[in-house]
Every structure is written in C-alpha cells, then in structure tokens.
Amino acid sequence: MSSKFAAPKGVSEYLPPRSVIFDYICRGLRIPALAAGYELIELPIFEDTELFTRGVGTSTDVVSKEMYTFEDRAGRSLTLRPEGTASVIRAVIEHGLDRGALPVKLFYQGPFFRAERPQAGRYRQFYQFGIEAIGSDDPYLDAEVISIAYHGYRKLGLKDFELQITSLGDSESRFTHRRDLDSLISRLDLDEETSQRAQKNPLRLFDDKREEIRIAMSSAPLLLDYLSKESRENFDQVKAALDSLQIPYRVNPKMVRGLDYYTGTTFEFVHKGLGAQSAIGGGGRYDGLMEVLGGSKLSGIGFGLGIDRILLALEAEAKSGQSLPGELRYVDLYVIGLGDKARSKCFTLVDSLRKEGFVVEQNFGNRAIKGAMKAADKSGARFTIVLGDRELQSESVGLKEMSTGAVTSVRLDALAKVLAEKSSGLKKI
Numbered sequence: 001m002s003s004k005f006a007a008p009k010g011v012s013e014y015l016p017p018r019s020v021i022f023d024y025i026c027r028g029l030r031i032p033a034l035a036a037g038y039e040l041i042e043l044p045i046f047e048d049t050e051l052f053t054r055g056v057g058t059s060t061d062v063v064s065k066e067m068y069t070f071e072d073r074a075g076r077s078l079t080l081r082p083e084g085t086a087s088v089i090r091a092v093i094e095h096g097l098d099r100g101a102l103p104v105k106l107f108y109q110g111p112f113f114r115a116e117r118p119q120a121g122r123y124r125q126f127y128q129f130g131i132e133a134i135g136s137d138d139p140y141l142d143a144e145v146i147s148i149a150y151h152g153y154r155k156l157g158l159k160d161f162e163l164q165i166t167s168l169g170d171s172e173s174r175f176t177h178r179r180d181l182d183s184l185i186s187r188l189d190l191d192e193e194t195s196q197r198a199q200k201n202p203l204r205l206f207d208d209k210r211e212e213i214r215i216a217m218s219s220a221p222l223l224l225d226y227l228s229k230e231s232r233e234n235f236d237q238v239k240a241a242l243d244s245l246q247i248p249y250r251v252n253p254k255m256v257r258g259l260d261y262y263t264g265t266t267f268e269f270v271h272k273g274l275g276a277q278s279a280i281g282g283g284g285r286y287d288g289l290m291e292v293l294g295g296s297k298l299s300g301i302g303f304g305l306g307i308d309r310i311l312l313a314l315e316a317e318a319k320s321g322q323s324l325p326g327e328l329r330y331v332d333l334y335v336i337g338l339g340d341k342a343r344s345k346c347f348t349l350v351d352s353l354r355k356e357g358f359v360v361e362q363n364f365g366n367r368a369i370k371g372a373m374k375a376a377d378k379s380g381a382r383f384t385i386v387l388g389d390r391e392l393q394s395e396s397v398g399l400k401e402m403s404t405g406a407v408t409s410v411r412l413d414a415l416a417k418v419l420a421e422k423s424s425g426l427k428k429i
C-alpha cells in the first residue's frame with residue numbers, strides 16, 4: 001500500500017541535493033556575524049501568545065491573521081513563533097543579558113511559522129537567519145548590522161540584489177507626520193477593516209495593493225520629509241557609514257516593513273530574480289520594544305534573512321549563467337575494498353583519512369568491482385582507490401582521478417600527503 005502521508009500544505013522542506021545548498025547558506029550567513037562577535041542564541045519554537053501580540057503588534061497581518069496559536073493541556077495560549085526579535089528580547093530581559101557588556105550581540109537561526117497563502121517563496125514554515133544588537137543607538141551599529149547581512153549575501157555569491165533603506169525617525173518625527181497622514185486618510189472612503197488598520201498604523205496603507213488606495217497614497221506625505229533634526233543627522237550618519245564600506249543602497253521612503261515595532265533606520269534586501277516575493281531579508285531599529293515587553297529602555301537593531309528565498313535567489317542566478325557557489329557536494333576520495341582482509345584495512349584507512357580532514361566515502365556490501373566503481377562515479381568523488389590482496393601486499397594503490405581517468409601509483413602511507421597536495425578536503429565545504 002502506498003503511503004497516504006504528505007507534508008502539510010505550504011511548508012518548505014529540503015532534500016539532497018538542495019539541502020546541501022540550504023546548509024551552505026546557513027553556514028555562510030553566520031561567518032560575517034561571527035567575525036563581528038555575535039553569539040548564538042537558541043530559542044523556543046513556541047512562546048506565550050501575548051509576547052507576539054504585544055511585541056509585533058495587532059495591526060500586522062503576521063499577528064492578526066497568520067499566527068499558529070493553540071492551547072496547551074493546561075489551557076495556556078501558545079503560538080508557534082512567527083518571527084525572532086520578540087523572543088530574543090524576551091530572553092534578554094528574562095535572563096538579564098543586558099546587565100553585561102552592551103550592546104548584547106546575538107544571532108539565531110531556525111524555522112518560523114505564519115499561516116500565509118502558500119506560493120513560490122512564501123511558506124507556512126520557513127527559515128530565517130537573524131541577528132539582534134541591543135543596548136546602543138550608535139548609527140555605526142545600524143551600519144554594522146546592515147553590513148553583516150550584506151556581507152552574508154555576498155559571501156554566498158549573490159549579486160543581483162538591492163539594499164533599500166529609510167528612516168522612520170524618532171517619536172517626534174512620527175507624531176507630526178502621522179497628524180498630516182491621518183488627515184489625508186480621513187478624507188478617503190475606506191472599508192471598516194482598512195480604516196481600523198490605518199488607525200493602528202497608517203503606514204500600512206502604503207503597502208496596500210488595491211488600485212484606488214495606491215493612487216490615493218501616491219500623494220501622501222512621506223515620513224522621510226518629516227524627520228527631526230536629530231533623526232535626519234542620525235540617518236545621514238548611517239548612510240555615510242555605509243558609504244565608507246562601499247555598500248550600495250537606495251533610499252526608499254515608501255518602504256513598509258511587516259512588523260510594527262520598527263523606529264529609526266529600517267531596511268530591506270530585494271532580489272531581482274524572484275518575482276512577487278522578492279524580499280530576501282529585512283530589519284531595522286526598534287526603540288520601544290524592550291520597554292513594551294517589560295524590560296529597560298534600551299534601543300536595539302536587527303534583521304531577519306529568509307533562507308528559503310536566498311536559496312531560490314541563488315538558483316535564479318545560477319539559471320542566468322552564474323554557477324551555483326562552489327562544488328557543493330564535495331568528496332575527496334571513494335575507497336573500494338575487495339575481499340575480507342582488504343575491506344578491514346580500508347575501514348581503518350578511511351577513518352584515519354577523515355580524521356585528517358578529508359571527505360571520504362567507502363563502498364558497503366561485498367559488491368563486485370563493476371557495481372562499486374559505479375557507486376564511486378555516482379558519489380562525485382574526485383579520486384577513487386581500489387584495494388585488493390595485491391595492493392595490500394605491495395602497500396601501494398592506484399589513485400584514479402575520476403574526471404580524467406588518470407591513475408597514479410601512491411604508497412598507502414603517503415596517501416594523505418598526496419591527497420593534501422591535490423585536494424582541499426573539509427576546508428572546501
């Protein structure tokens with residue numbers, strides 16, 4: 001009987017060979033974060049529902065429509081995490097991490113859950129890599145955080161993306177802007193739901209896809225034109241710091257982020273090869289979030305990068321002529337042992353080569369040489385050796401380079417040295 005089970009609708013899952021790219025992305029994104037002294041925080045997959053309603057905000061789709069909320073056996077309301085920042089802040093407050101050196105610099109990675117309408121690049125379970133830096137409002141920190149995302153993408157070989165930035169200013173800037181924006185919105189003929197959304201956060205209307213609202217909003221006042229002197233200077237400093245790192249960006253005053261807690265610098269990375277779901281990451285500063293969640297009055301800044309979409313972006317770039325980054329599946333050597341004695345020798349040889357840092361596969365089952373060579377071929381290994389009684393006696397093997405078929409005779413005790421000259425081993429992956 002065939003299995004009736006299938007993965008739930010709209011979840012992303014990764015099998016070889018794509019899972020190898022997925023893993024490559026996760027490891028690549030960490031490198032610039034580690035280089036800047038950020039440390040891993042591993043968070044729970046579910047949290048108290050109120051953490052997200054209070055932290056992320058009820059005017060957002062993420063909270064109002066997309067949360068996976070359930071009651072546990074004791075009747076507590078829990079929610080599968082839709083994003084990472086609220087949890088990080090909760091953990092920082094709960095464990096007093098902000099009592100140590102500031103800023104607190106953390107990175108996280110894992111699955112997130114939003115009950116969205118599934119489509120290409122939009123899933124109900126998706127993966128993010130994120131960082132948060134809490135406890136400093138230095139504009140250099142904004143630029144550092146943005147640069148970590150930028151260098152992460154570049155490290156993976158991504159080219160065809162754009163960084164968009166804007167500033168949502170301080171509360172004074174937002175107050176005057178809101179007054180003028182509200183007055184424009186009050187003249188619009190909005191349905192009940194939209195007008196409620198607009199009351200909670202009028203900026204959301206900039207993101208509305210409906211024609212009549214888009215037209216009305218095209219003449220709406222832009223927050224960027226309302227920045228207070230300090231906010232403007234702060235934004236100028238962030239831009240100057242990005243310039244000094246030669247990180248290209250475009251100021252997009254109409255950018256709307258999907259979460260309500262942002263203040264000051266906000267940014268998004270958009271990939272040109274992805275169609276509708278083009279945002280491959282985004283983030284910004286959040287001034288009031290710590291306090292809203294019961295902590296001290298510290299400002300923070302962070303980002304979340306969408307690993308699923310980065311994978312799609314790498315594939316899109318590969319299609320348009322760029323090669324996928326590196327040879328992702330990498331095997332130095334495939335070892336075939338023929339006969340009991342040789343197999344036993346091979347088994348320990350493989351173990352010792354792996355300990356020296358080479359990626360080595362071996363043949364299982366007492367297969368005939370033809371089948372074993374086929375398996376070696378399929379493995380994609382750069383080199384293959386066959387060890388039988390003759391090789392055991394002479395203590396040397398023929399090292400076959402699979403791409404050319406060329407065979408070099410190598411003494412068994414010199415195998416690691418010869419491989420090291422020809423191959424880059426684990427350093428490659």
Ligand code: AMP
Binds near residue numbers: 125127281306
């Ligand atoms: P956000 O937490 O909404 O700021 O999203 C940060 C990044 O996560 C986005 O730029 C996307 O790359 C990714 N992302 C958000 N929601 C989804 C989703 N439903 N499916 C896949 N990726 C997503």
